[in-house]
Amino acid sequence: MSATIKDVARLAGVSVATVSRVLNDLPGYSEETRVKVLDAVAELKYQPNAIARGLVNKRTQTIGVLFPSVSSAFSSEILHGIEEAAQERGYSVVVCNTAEDGKRTMKYLQVLREKQVDGIIFSSGVLKEEYDQTLRAMEVPVVLVSTKSEYADIPYVKVDDHQAAYDACAYLIRQGHRRIAMISGPAHDEIAGEPRIAGFRAALADHGLPAGEAPVLDGRFHFAGGCKAAEQLLRQSPEVTAVFAAGDEMAIAVISTAARLGIAVPEQLSVIGYDNLKLAEMCYPPLTTVAQPLAEMGRLAAAKLMARIETGQPEGSEIMPHQIIGRGTVSTRE
Incomplete structure (x- = not known):
């Protein structure tokens, strides 16, 4: 005992x-x-x-983290940064998998309330009104990572998705590509879907290309969805020479589907992804992608949360830098 x-x-x-x-x-x-x-x-x-x-x-030295998919490579990299920062300051981390549609979010908010966590990091989903009301009733500080909300008093840490997608498309254009398609997330996704689609189309328009004619297919931000969208795209639009995939899993799905259809990457089809997951270096050819500093985003979100827990002072939001990592899946067109 x-x-x-x-x-x-x-x-x-x-x-x-x-x-x-x-x-x-x-x-x-x-x-x-x-x-x-x-x-x-x-x-x-x-x-x-x-x-x-x-x-x-009045504190338990515990913070809660809500992810829509804990097992994803995207979430694990953010979580790595969160846990490193928390451990350095003597905090424990309780991780909750809310599922992609957020159907378990309210349940886990109740769990975190019962555990009396000192604060919460909310990641990669829309902060709905019912979530916000519950969080305010809990009276604990909240920081968002890889998402943002309409609530000005809730700080966030993320990249500029519109600009990052713009830069990805512009990169393909600079390599000589003119027939460019996109495998996106859901268009109704206001966090990572719509902004990336808008950035892609803005880059086409600014470079004198017909943005409205460029194919945009929803790959649901995962490998299976990317494979389905890529097969439809490559069969229906054989004139496309480059694809911007708004997530590395979907980009790898494009490479896999192209190989199955006998289309060589990058000789016949160039592909650029988004995130710079570790998977990007593991596939063949290694994936050219837009890098988000995911671990650093997690670390900064945790630091902001712990500072607010300990001082009670508000923390500001932060847009993190992105960059294009050139590897082996984009070729130059003459």
């Missing part, structure tokens, strides 16, 4: 309140008493309960 704080107090010959003050580094005891308490803690192998400790300092 695990030792309790009462056991520690009894062995040290002090009150429970004194043990609590020592463990939480509060004043009101002598150096001799502090040594007695710490010796008792070591002898009993006492592990302070985070919730009980929170009753004293």
Whole structure:
């Protein structure tokens, strides 16, 4: 049976309140008493309960993170940055998989409320009104990562999706491509769908190409959806010489589908992705892509959240830099 704080107090010959003050580094005891308490803690192998400790300092040193797909390479890279920053500051991380449609979000918000987390990082989804109301009722700070919201008091950390997509399309144009298609996310997705489609079309228009005629197919931001969209595109639009895929999994799906159809990448078809996941270096040819600094985004979001937890001061939003990483899937057209 695990030792309790009462056991520690009894062995040290002090009150429970004194043990609590020592463990939480509060004043009101002598150096001799502090040594007695710490010796008792070591002898009993006492592990302070985070919730009980929170009753004293009003914090549990725990943050919650909500992802729509915890197992995805995208989420894991952001989470890596979050956990690194949290561990450095003595915080634990509770990760919740809300599912792609967010159907478990309300359930997990209740779980995080019961665990008395000090703050929440919300990632890669729309912060719906019902979520916002629940979060405000919890009275804990919130930071968004790879998403944004209409609520000005909730800071976010993300890249400029419109500009990043614009730059990806412009890169293909500079390589001499004129017949360019896009495998996108859902057009109704206001976070990563619509802005990337708009950026792609803006680049075409600004370079004198017919933006309205360029094929745009929904690949649902995953490999299976990308394969389906790529097959439809390559069979129906054989004149296309380059594809911008708004996610690396979809870009790899284009490469895979092209190989199955006997289309050589990049000799016959150039492909550029988006995210710069580790998968981008593992496929063949290695994928040219727009890099988001995912781990750094996670680290910064966690740092902003912990600063707000500890100071109570508001934190500003931040647009992170993106860059194009040239590898082996884009060729130059004369």
